[in-house]
Amino acid sequence: GQQLNQSPQSMFIQEGEDVSMNCTSSSIFNTWLWYKQDPGEGPVLLIALYKAGELTSNGRLTAQFGITRKDSFLNISASIPSDVGIYFCVIPHSGGGADGLTFGKGTHLIIQP
């Protein structure tokens, strides 16, 4: 099946710092999604990307759909404590119209006081 390589696995940063994470694959995709999972909750959609080269923002979050269609990047500017959580790159499943999602392993973001 599809495999998404997400890095870094974890990040320890100070409040106010900018954050960058990325996701790569050996396959080409037409859609990239970024989800966030807070502790004890289900994942929540942050940003959806549908076109190679597309750059989309959601507040302090910016994501880009790589021009090769094999990668995507997520940046968070001026991090705050509520940014703590696990960030997943996600692609739609390609099985027979089913709307399932394939998740990367996630980037754990930890903000040190």
Added chain:
Amino acid sequence: ETGVTQSPTHLIKTRGQQVTLRCSSQSGHNTVSWYQQALGQGPQFIFQYYREEENGRGNFPPRFSGLQFPNYSSELNVNALELDDSALYLCASSLAPGERGNTIYFGEGSWLTVV
């Protein structure tokens, strides 16, 4: 608050037993998907139900089965539980399968521990 509710929130079962997890989808959503999230991993797609029929399945054995009811709520059943089935089970609902831009909403999950 996504409007997707799951029960129970936590449960402990013994190896070999059977378990049923329940999910109520967001109002108006006719599509429900189930995911398994092992500790330290991303969620893995189990299967999807659309209008009471299975509409796609991930790489899970037949002992993982499901149902969707006329009100679009759903159950996940796992037979012959194994220790590796210990995980967070997430339910997700959406308006319809396969549509671009179709946002999928997740519940908070059911934590299953198999001992």
